[in-house]
Amino acid sequence: MIRRRWAGYLFLLPYLTLFGAFLLGPLIYGLVLSFMQYDMLSPEPAKFIGMENYSEALGDAYFWKSLRATTLFVVMSVPITIPLALLLAVAVEAVNGKRQMFYRIAIFAPSVVSVSVVSLIWRWFYNKEFGLLNALLAPLGVEPIGWLNTPLTAMTGIVVMTLWWTIGGPMLVLLAGLKQIPAQYYEAAAIDGAVGWRAFARITLPLLRPALLFSLVMNLIGAFQVFGQPFILTGGGPELGTRVAMQYIYQTAFQFYRLGYGAAMSWLLFLVIAVFAAFQFRMMRER
Amino acid sequence: MNNRFSKLEIIAVLAAFLGIAPVVLMILTSFKPDGEVVKFESILPKTPTLENYRHIAANPEEVPILRWLFNSVFVSTSVTLLVVTVTSLAAYALARVQPPGGRVIFTLSLACMMVPGQILLVPLYMILNKLGWIDTPLALILPHGASAFGVFLLHAFFKSVPRELEEAAAIDGCSMLRIYWHVMLPISRPVLATLAIFVFLGSWNDFLSPLVFTDSVEQFTLPVGVALFQSSYASEYGLTFAACVICTLPVLLLFAIFSRQIMAGMVAGALKD
Amino acid sequence: MGRDERSISRRDFARTAAAAALAVVGCERRSTQAVHLRFWNGFTGPDGRTMLRIIKQFNQQHENIQVTMQRMDWGTYYNKLFVAGLGNRAPDVFVLHSDQIDRFYRAGLMTPIDAMLTDGRVPMDDLDPNVLAKTSRAGKHYALPLDVHPLGMFYNRRLFADAGIAKAPQTQKEFVEALHRLKRAGDGGVAQWGFVLGWFRVIMYSIMSQYGGRIFDDATGALTLDSPACREAMSFMAGLIVEQKLVPEIENLAGMIGFRQGRVAMVWEGIFMLPELRRQTDLEFGAAPLVIVGNQPAVWAGTHNLCIRNGLDDRQTRAAMTFLKFLSDHSLDWADGGQIPVRRSLRQTERFAAMTAQAAFATQIPYVTYMPSTPFTVEYQVEFDLACDRVLRGSATPQEALADATTNIQRVMTRYEHWNTGSAP
Numbered sequence: 001m002i003r004r005r006w007a008g009y010l011f012l013l014p015y016l017t018l019f020g021a022f023l024l025g026p027l028i029y030g031l032v033l034s035f036m037q038y039d040m041l042s043p044e045p046a047k048f049i050g051m052e053n054y055s056e057a058l059g060d061a062y063f064w065k066s067l068r069a070t071t072l073f074v075v076m077s078v079p080i081t082i083p084l085a086l087l088l089a090v091a092v093e094a095v096n097g098k099r100q101m102f103y104r105i106a107i108f109a110p111s112v113v114s115v116s117v118v119s120l121i122w123r124w125f126y127n128k129e130f131g132l133l134n135a136l137l138a139p140l141g142v143e144p145i146g147w148l149n150t151p152l153t154a155m156t157g158i159v160v161m162t163l164w165w166t167i168g169g170p171m172l173v174l175l176a177g178l179k180q181i182p183a184q185y186y187e188a189a190a191i192d193g194a195v196g197w198r199a200f201a202r203i204t205l206p207l208l209r210p211a212l213l214f215s216l217v218m219n220l221i222g223a224f225q226v227f228g229q230p231f232i233l234t235g236g237g238p239e240l241g242t243r244v245a246m247q248y249i250y251q252t253a254f255q256f257y258r259l260g261y262g263a264a265m266s267w268l269l270f271l272v273i274a275v276f277a278a279f280q281f282r283m284m285r286e287r
Numbered sequence: 288m289n290n291r292f293s294k295l296e297i298i299a300v301l302a303a304f305l306g307i308a309p310v311v312l313m314i315l316t317s318f319k320p321d322g323e324v325v326k327f328e329s330i331l332p333k334t335p336t337l338e339n340y341r342h343i344a345a346n347p348e349e350v351p352i353l354r355w356l357f358n359s360v361f362v363s364t365s366v367t368l369l370v371v372t373v374t375s376l377a378a379y380a381l382a383r384v385q386p387p388g389g390r391v392i393f394t395l396s397l398a399c400m401m402v403p404g405q406i407l408l409v410p411l412y413m414i415l416n417k418l419g420w421i422d423t424p425l426a427l428i429l430p431h432g433a434s435a436f437g438v439f440l441l442h443a444f445f446k447s448v449p450r451e452l453e454e455a456a457a458i459d460g461c462s463m464l465r466i467y468w469h470v471m472l473p474i475s476r477p478v479l480a481t482l483a484i485f486v487f488l489g490s491w492n493d494f495l496s497p498l499v500f501t502d503s504v505e506q507f508t509l510p511v512g513v514a515l516f517q518s519s520y521a522s523e524y525g526l527t528f529a530a531c532v533i534c535t536l537p538v539l540l541l542f543a544i545f546s547r548q549i550m551a552g553m554v555a556g557a558l559k560d
Numbered sequence: 561m562g563r564d565e566r567s568i569s570r571r572d573f574a575r576t577a578a579a580a581a582l583a584v585v586g587c588e589r590r591s592t593q594a595v596h597l598r599f600w601n602g603f604t605g606p607d608g609r610t611m612l613r614i615i616k617q618f619n620q621q622h623e624n625i626q627v628t629m630q631r632m633d634w635g636t637y638y639n640k641l642f643v644a645g646l647g648n649r650a651p652d653v654f655v656l657h658s659d660q661i662d663r664f665y666r667a668g669l670m671t672p673i674d675a676m677l678t679d680g681r682v683p684m685d686d687l688d689p690n691v692l693a694k695t696s697r698a699g700k701h702y703a704l705p706l707d708v709h710p711l712g713m714f715y716n717r718r719l720f721a722d723a724g725i726a727k728a729p730q731t732q733k734e735f736v737e738a739l740h741r742l743k744r745a746g747d748g749g750v751a752q753w754g755f756v757l758g759w760f761r762v763i764m765y766s767i768m769s770q771y772g773g774r775i776f777d778d779a780t781g782a783l784t785l786d787s788p789a790c791r792e793a794m795s796f797m798a799g800l801i802v803e804q805k806l807v808p809e810i811e812n813l814a815g816m817i818g819f820r821q822g823r824v825a826m827v828w829e830g831i832f833m834l835p836e837l838r839r840q841t842d843l844e845f846g847a848a849p850l851v852i853v854g855n856q857p858a859v860w861a862g863t864h865n866l867c868i869r870n871g872l873d874d875r876q877t878r879a880a881m882t883f884l885k886f887l888s889d890h891s892l893d894w895a896d897g898g899q900i901p902v903r904r905s906l907r908q909t910e911r912f913a914a915m916t917a918q919a920a921f922a923t924q925i926p927y928v929t930y931m932p933s934t935p936f937t938v939e940y941q942v943e944f945d946l947a948c949d950r951v952l953r954g955s956a957t958p959q960e961a962l963a964d965a966t967t968n969i970q971r972v973m974t975r976y977e978h979w980n981t982g983s984a985p
Contacts, residue, residue, distance in 0.1 A: 007463040008384030012392070015377035019433035023399050026410035030402075033410075040646065041663060041935050041976075091299040101546050105539065106303035109310050112538045114492050114510040117531040120524075121309060129756070129808055129818055132327055144749045146809055149953070164305065169485065176481050210443055218436070225403050228494070239949045250405055254639045255938040259409060266406035273401040321839040325820045349612055409643070416647050499640065502600075502630055502649070514633060515604045523605055523836075 034263035041257050053264035066248035074223040076159045082216050085170035093178045108168030119232030122161040151241025154234050162229055170215040177211030224273045245269050317529040324524045339529035355512040363490040365428045370486045374437030379467055382445035396435035426500040437482050444478045509534040595879040597627045601655035602634035606835035610897030618886050625879045645669045650869050653880050658694040658863045659931040665697050670867040672700040681885045686903050691863055703865035704884050707899040709831050710861035710928050712921040717844040719825040728848035735851045739806040742825040755807050755826045758815030762860040763828050764948045768793040769929045770854025776932050786962040794951045794958035802954035810952050831921045834898035847917035849924045861928035939972045
C-alpha cells in the first residue's frame with residue numbers, strides 16, 4: 001500500500017512541477033503584487049501598500065463598468081450556449097452514418113479559425129454603412145442598422161459571433177457524453193412506454209449531468225474571461241460600453257503599466273468567477 | 288420516431304450551414320483581388336486570382352508561412368502530448384491512489400482555472416526570461432503542460448471506470464504503471480482524444496502566449512504571423528484570408544481524421560459494456 | 561657582430577614578424593566579424609514590406625553590419641518594447657512615435673544621437689525643425705525622425721466631377737457645401753456620402769487645433785481640454801453628424817471601406833493609407849491638404865523616430881548610426897510606401913514631386929501638430945477618445961464630455977504629480 005502511495009506521488013510529480021513553476025508560482029507572485037504599488041513608469045521602487053489597490057478598484061467607476069460589461073456578456077451567452085450545444089448534440093447524434101461526421105465537422109469548423117480573423121470578418125459583417133449584414137437586409141426594405149453603435153446591440157453582436165465561434169466545443173463534449181449512454185437504457189425505457197421527451201428527461205439528462213456540469217462551468221469561466229472578441233470587434237466601444245473586465249485589466253497592466261493595480265483587479269474578477277462557479281456547482285448538485 | 292428524426296436533422300443541417308458558410312465565404316474571398324474584396328458585390332470571385340497565395344508563397348522573407356506552419360504544428364503537437372501524458376498520470380493518481388493532499392491539489396487546480404490568464408503574463412515572462420527560454424519553443428510548450436482542465440476532465444472519467452478491471456490486473460501482479468498503461472489508457476481513448484482535440488486547438492489558436500514570449504518572426508506561430516498583414520489602420524483582407532485558409536485547412540483536415548478515431552474509440556468503448 | 565647579436569636580431573625579427581602577422585590576422589578577424597543589429601518596429605502590412613526591402617539593400621551593401629528586423633502591430637509592439645527594455649532584452653534600434661518618446665526616455669532606454677547631427681552625417685538643418693524638436697529632451701536629441709505622416713484629404717475625382725465640384729474644398733464653407741452636393745439618397749438609406757469619419761481621434765485633434773484648442777497648455781502643461789475652442793471644435797463635427805445628418809454615425813473601418821467602394825467622396829486619412837488606396841485599381845482619387853474648418857491652419861501628424869538603445873558599445877553604436885543614416889538617406893524609398901521624408905532636400909527632388917499624394921500632403925508640414933507626449937499618453941488618449949465618442953454619437957454635449965474627460969485625466973496627472981511632466985507640446 002505504501003508503495004502505491006509513493007507511486008502515486010511519482011505519477012503526480014510531472015504535473016506538480018509544471019503546475020508549481022508555471023501556474024502556482026506566477027499566481028502567488030500576482031497575489032503579492034496586488035498588495036503592492038508597482039507602477040513601471042514610476043522611478044520609485046515597488047512598495048507594499050496593503051489593501052489600497054483593492055479599495056481603489058472598488059471605488060473605480062471604470063472597473064464597475066467593465067464588470068457590468070463582462071457580466072452582461074456572461075448572462076447573455078452562457079444560458080444560450082449550453083442548451084444550444086445540447087440541442088445540436090442531440091440533433092447530430094440522431095443522424096446516422098457518414099452524414100453525422102460531416103455535421104460534426106461543419107459545426108466545429110468555426111472554432112478552428114483564429115480569433116483575429118473571426119473578429120475581422122464579423123466586424124465587417126456588422127458595419128452599418130458598408131457591411132454585409134445590412135447589405136443582405138436592404139432588399140427586404142430594412143433600413144441600415146448600426147449593430148455596433150449602441151452598447152446593447154454591440155454586445156448582442158459579440159455574443160452572436162461568440163456563439164458561432166465556440167458552439168462546437170461544448171457540442172463535442174455533450175456529444176461524447178451522449179454516445180456513452182448505452183442504447184439498452186433507451187430500449188428498456190421504450191418497453192415501459194417512455195419515448196421522446198420522457199426518455200430525454202428521465203434517461204438522457206440525468207446521465208449527462210457530469211458532462212453538462214463540466215461544460216457549464218468551463219463555459220462560465222471562459223465567458224468571464226472574454227477578451228479577444230470585444231477587443232477586436234469594438235475595441236471596447238461604443239463609449240467603453242463593451243470594454244470588458246479583462247480588457248480594462250489588460251490596459252491597466254500593459255498600457256498604463258500599473259501592475260499592482262491590475263493584479264488586484266484580476267483577483268477581484270477571480271472572486272466573482274469563483275462565487276458564480278461555486279453557485280453553479282451547488283445548484284447542479286442539489287438537483 | 289421518424290418525424291422527430293427528420294426534425295432533428297433539419298436543425299443539424301441549419302447549424303452546419305451557418306457554421307460552415309462564413310468559412311466557405313472566407314475561402315472564396317481569398318481568391319478575390321483586394322479591390323474586389325471590399326465591394327461585396329458577389330459571393331463568387333468576379334475575377335478569381337491566385338495573387339494572394341502567390342504573394343505569400345513568393346515572399347518567404349516577409350511571410351515565412353511554412354516556418355510558421357511548422358512552428359504551430361510542432362508546438363501544438365508537443366503541448367498536446369505533454370498535457371495528455373502529464374494530466375492522465377496525475378488524474379489517475381488522484382482518482383485511484385488518492386494520496387494524502389490529493390484533494391488539496393485538485394481544488395487548487397480548479398481554482399487556478401478561474402484566475403484570469405492575463406495576470407500570469409508578466410510573472411511568467413520574468414520566469415521564462417530568467418530561464419533563457421524567451422524566443423524559443425520551450426516557452427510556448429512547457430507552461431501549458433499543467434492543464435487543470437485536463438486533470439478535471441480525466442479525473443471525472445477515471446472515477447467512473449469500474450474498479451474490477453484494475454483489481455483484476457492488480458491480483459495478476461501488475462504494478463501501477465502497468466495498470467495505467469494496459470488498462471486505463473486503452474479504455475480512456477475517447478476521453479483522451481477529446482482532451483487532445485481541445486488542447487491542440489487551444490494551442491493552435493493561442494495568440495497571446497506566442498505574442499508575448501517570442502520576439503523573432505521566425506519563431507512566430509500561425510496566429511501571430513497572420514496578424515502581420517493587419518496594420519493598425521488598414522488590413523490587407525485578401526492576404527489575411529489567404530493566410531488564414533492556409534492555417535485553417537490543415538487543422539480541419541486533422542480534425543476530420545481525428546473524428547474517425549473518436550468514433551472508433553467510442554464504438555469500442557460502448558461494445559465493452 | 562657577435563653570435564648573440566645575430567641571434568637576437570633573428571629572434572627580434574621572428575617576434576616582430578609574428579607580431580605583425582598577428583596584427584594583420586587580428587585586424588581581419590575583427591573586421592570580418594559583422595555587427596548584428598536587432599531592429600524592432602510596428603511596421604506590419606505594406607509599411608513592413610517597404611522597410612524589409614530597404615533593409616535587404618542595406619545588408620547587401622554593408623558586409624560588416626547585418627540588420628534583422630522584427631515587427632508586430634503597434635499596440636503590442638509598445639508593450640513588448642517596454643517590458644523587453646526592463647528585462648534587458650531591448651533591441652538595438654527601434655522606432656518610436658513622437659507621442660511615445662517620454663515613456664521610454666524616462667525609462668532610460670535611448671541614447672542621444674546628437675553626434676550624427678553635429679558632424680553632418682544627417683545635416684541638422686535638413687530636417688524639419690518642428691519635427692526634430694519633438695525628440696529633444698534636456699537639450700539633447702534622443703531620436704532621429706525618419707518621416708512625417710500627416711492627415712490629409714483623399715477625394716474621389718469621379719464623384720466630384722459628377723457633383724460639379726471643381727477643386728478640393730479648403731475652407732469650412734466649401735466643405736459643408738460640398739457635403740450637401742455630394743449626399744445622395746438611395747433605396748434603404750443613403751447611397752452616397754460626401755464624407756465619413758475614420759480614425760476620429762486624430763481627426764478631432766486636428767479640428768480642435770484648428771480652433772486653437774489644446775489638450776495641455778503649451779507653457780504650463782496644465783490641462784486645457786475643457787475650453788471654448790475645444791468645445792466649438794467638437795460642436796462643429798457633432799453638428800454635421802447629429803443635426804445636419806451630412807455625415808453618418810461613426811464606426812471604425814467605415815471611412816476607408818466606403819471610400820474604396822466609391823460611395824464616399826472624401827475621407828481624411830493619413831498618407832500611410834496610400835498603398836491601400838492604390839490597390840483599389842478602379843478608384844480615381846486625388847490628394848489634397850486637410851480642410852481648414854477652424855480659424856488657423858493645423859493638422860495632426862505622426863512621425864516614426866529611430867532610436868538607438870542605451871548601453872551599446874562604441875562599435876555597435878557606430879554601426880547603428882550608419883544604419884540610421886542609411887535609412888534617412890533612403891527615405892524616398894520609404895516614402896514610396898506611403899510616407900513623407902523629413903529630409904527637406906529629398907522633398908525637393910523630382911522623384912518626390914512625382915509622388916503627387918505625398919507631395920500634396922507635404923505642403924502641410926509647416927503647421928503639423930503632434931499629440932502631446934507625456935508619460936501617461938495612453939491614459940489620456942483613452943479619455944480623449946471617450947469624449948470624442950460621446951460627443952460624436954450625440955449622447956453628451958461637448959461641455960459634459962470634455963468636463964468628464966478633464967476630471968479623469970486630472971486624476972491621472974495627480975498620480976504623476978511628483979514628477980515634472982514638462983514635455984507638453
